[in-house]
Amino acid sequence: MMQKSELKTPYFMIDETKLIHNLEIARKLKELSGVKLVLALKCFSTWGVFDIIKPYLDGTTSSGPFEVQLGHETFGGETHAYSVGYSEEDVKAVADLCNKMIFNSQHQLATYRHLVEGKASLGLRLNPGVSYAGQDLANPARQYSRLGVQASQIDAAVFDTIDGVMFHMNCENKDVDAFIRLLDNISANFGAYLNQLEWVSLGGGVFFTWPGYDIEKLGAALKQFSEKHGVQLYLEPGEAIITQTTDLVVTVVDIVENEMKTAIVDSATEAHRLDTLIYNEPASIAEADEQGSYEYVIGSCSCLAGDQFCTARFRQPLKHGQRLHILDSAGYTMVKLNWFNGLRMPSVYCRRSNGEIQQLNEFDYSDFKRSLSQWSVC
Ligand SMILES: Cc1ncc(COP(=O)(O)O)c(C=O)c1O
Incomplete structure (x- = not known):
């Protein structure tokens, strides 16, 4: 040995026992809330330990074409494909590998949707304009943010043509009440749109494995949100899984x-x-x-x-x-x-x-x- x-x-040195400790909390969150969890490969993609993680999570999410391929090949389950900016070549490459394709803008959605239809569920990233992030560099709601469609620019007709949306607005958020305030804000401002959809991803950055995090409270809030809007909820944890x-x-x-x-x-x-x-x-x-x-x-x-x-x-x-x-x-x-x-x-x-x-x-x-x-x- x-x-x-x-x-x-x-x-x-990755410690399996510590990893399983985090994964057991993830499993509990799923049981409490019905949320599905997809591992954010941008945070951690050392696929040599995916056999340990797979039994606990539902799949992977990605931020570029090679991550989609890696998730598809080495993790399986659901493969979510998101990119801040797809080229046509990227879309063609990943459309056959992913289950959900999430575009960052209405322009990208309109340009490439024909390459995805019939292959993967279509989604759009929305920017809620509010966030929880310690540093401006990692704040998706920072001034002039390019991440997702701003509320004022949404063409409401788009919701008849997509299946889901993704919001990502947290970075290392250890405060369950702060997260619930964001959830309430989204429900109030985007609820009418969400009611028309099948799924909503709330992105990553929710630090539910932090010692003392009130997982029951988070689970109840997520369950209530998904029942209210009739959607399957997803979270995209990275750091929370591997911390x-x-x-x-x-x-x-x-x-x-x-x-x-x-x-x-x-x-x-x-x-x-x-x-x-x-x-x-x-x-x-x-x-x-x-x-x-x-x-x-x-x-x-x-x-x-x-x-x-x-x-x-x-x-x-x-x-x-x-x-x-x-x-x-x-x-x-x-x-x-x-x-x-x-x-x-x-x-x-x-x-x-x-x-x-x-x-x-x-x-x-x-x-x-x-x-x-x-x-x-x-
Ligand atoms: C869209 C999206 N999803 C998920 C994540 C993962 O976040 P974390 O590792 O903080 O959970 C990020 C991080 O930047 C992200 O941008």
Whole structure:
């Protein structure tokens, strides 16, 4: 059996037991509400663990053509296809693979509907104009948003020609009452349209697996909404499914000092944990202890001056060669890996519930080289 100490860093370790903990909550939400859940592949698409997830969820949703193909091939169940902007080629490629095709604008719907009719259920993304999101960058209702049709621009006749709509207006929303307020707003402003439809997707960003989240209250609100409007409801969870399941394991390769000590590790946020940088949200380290007397910047080994995972305190001084576990590193990480600086790409492992460690992926120099060019000019 593979031992953790033998694995070469950097690597991601997905923990099956923790994943199943989240999935059991998802199952309960489905039972309470009748909602269907489709995994948002944009957040997590490490298909090597889909056999663990499949029994709990209804399918996948996507944000680009290759995600549709991946969902269809590796997950099955319902395959929802959405894109902010489809080309004709994309629509042709995915129409045979998906069950639901959701367009972002009335123009795209009108242009491509003939390619989808008879193959998949047709949907349109609406922008409710309200949202719950901590940062403007991730706020679908931000000024000049291009995400979905604005209420003032809706042509009411469209609802006679589609089967469903999608709203996505939450980002890491841990407040059930705030979500219910959004639901009430949608019911009040779009209810007459929804009554004509078969299905409504409420998108992702509802953090129902967060400790203490009132799942009964959420379930009751969703059930009431779907009964009131006579629709099958969907949620598109990504982060809620994969949260707190995965460590990024790194090794301290150097310790430097410039007023503060920086432990440099064999990974970088810019290449392996991009959202740390984009959203300026420091990572957490399993070995850290707020009461500890030894403070370090956990610095990346990329060339970007500000590239660091976090600042953390430890009970003992860090040592060269020591391993650190960067917590909660599954969502929006493996899907965004890149080869910046030619760093070693983290391998991906899964620790099964019986303790066995299985490898899902590994990368080497040939993957790096191929990602840059396959042919040279002649
Ligand atoms: C349309 C849509 N659905 C689902 C999701 C998944 O959100 P989360 O991972 O926060 O649950 C997103 C995230 O951006 C989204 O844009």
